[in-house]
Amino acid sequence: MKLLITGANGLLATNTIKHFLELGHSVKGLLRNKQKFVLPSHPNLELVQGDITDKSAVENAVKDCDAVIHIAALTAPDLPNYDSYYKVNVLGSENLVKSAINHQLKKFIYVSSANAMGFGTLENPGTETTPLKPPFTESLYAKSKLEAQEKLFSYADKIDVVMVNPTFMLGPHDGKPSSGEIILMGYGKKFIFYPPGGKNFVDVRDAARGISAALEKGENRETYLLAGQNLSYKEFFQKLVERSATKSVMIKVPRQLLLIAGYGGDFIRKLAIKTSVSSANMKILSVKNYYSAKKAEEKLGVHFHPIDQAIDDAIDWFHENGKL
Template sequence: MKLLITGANGLLATNTIKHFLELGHSVKGLLRSKEKFLLPPHKNLELVQGDITDVSAVENAVNGCDAVIHIAALTSPDLPNYDSYYKVNVLGSENLVNSAIKHQLKRFIYVSSANTMGFGTLESPGTEKTPLKPPFTESLYAKSKLEGQEKLLSYADKINVITVNPTFMLGPYDGKPSSGEIILMGYGKKFIFYPPGGKNFVDVRDVALGISAALEKGKNRETYLLAGENLSYQEFFTKIVQRSETKTVMIKVPTQLLLVAGYGGDFIRKMAIKTSVSSANMKILSVKNYYSAKKAEEELGVHFQPIDQAIDNAIAWFQKNGKL
């Protein structure tokens, strides 16, 4: 099978490409810069430079493929308005599905986000049936991923569309770094200021396995949460400290202080200035947004390991590549 995988430079796409190449598939990776690609050349890998907002680039990428795994997305938390997210995460995704239908592809795997679903507690974690709720209803990124997800599922009468919704991913090949920045924030630091909330952490390689299982077993119009371990930020950073030789003091930042900073960020955003500080983002840091992968485990046959191995692999990769 020949697969088109978008966002090929990213953490998840790189690990997913590696997984499918090891299985013997051919992969076409769509990316904006070939120079930043982290894997070595492979006889079954073709890199195509382009952007999903460019219809001609999308047409060129989709041509000759059997299925699309759409991972590319605008994830930056610092953009002051919705238009940029909409252009990439909604319109760009629609470009891809229209091209896939035109070229008569059979399956389209859309990598969405757990943030499009409502979170739960440790005792009753969020599932695919939990409706989105505050503070994620205030997140421009979450709004765009949900709108993109709904847009793609509206084409499910013309092509099989399966959605996978990973939580917060960690692991090797995080070249930017993206989500792995949270490890760099804590590893080897004398002081760690952590928020009062928590989240679900998942090994990026388990997500790649989940995508592979969704391609093989996923049902049209279905959505699958790919979730690992639910941890408070205190618990997570404790794991980071345990892996460092530095004596670290951990300090909890009160919700009230985060909100003051967040409202200040809102004011700055009104002046069209980029900042990742906003009331929505600070509220998200203050809640424990926990999820369950029960549906994916039962229907796709995938299993999710504790996050420790992913942390170790990420640290080792960062050290090998001079980021730690």
């Protein structure tokens, strides 16, 4: 099978490409800059430079493929308005599914986000049927992913559309880095400031296997959470402390202090200045947004591991590539 995988130089896409190449598939990777791709060349891998908002680039990428795995997304937390997220995450996704239909592809795998689903507690974690709730209803990114899901499902009578919603991914090959930035923020630091909330952490290779299983077993119009281990930020950073030779002091940042900073960030955003500090983002850091992968485990047969190995392998990869 020949697969188009978008966002090819991102953490998840890179590990997904590696997974499918190991299975013997051919992969066409769509990305904006070939120079940032971190894997070695492979005879079954073709890199195509382009942007999902460019319809001609999308047509060229989809051509000759059997299925699309759409991972590319605008995830930047610092943009002050919704238009940029909408253009990439909604309209760009629509460009891809329309092209896939035009080329008579059979399956379209959309990688959304757990942020587009409602979270739960440690005792009652969020599932695919939990409705989105505050503070994620205030997140421009989450709003765009949810709108993209609805837009893509509107085409499910013309092509099989399957959604997978990973949580916060960690692991090797994080070239930017993206989510691995949380490791660089805490590993080896003398002082670690952590927020009061928590989140679900998933090994990026488990997420890649989840995508593979969704391609094989996922049903049209269905959504599957790809979730690993629920941890408070304190518990997560303690894992980094255990792996470092540095004697770190951990300091909890109070919710009220985060909110004060967030409202200040809101004012800065009104001046059209980019900042990742906003009331929505600070509220998100203050809640424990936990999820369950029970449906993916039962329906797709995917097993999700504790996050420890992903942390170890991410640290090793950052060391090997001069980021630590």
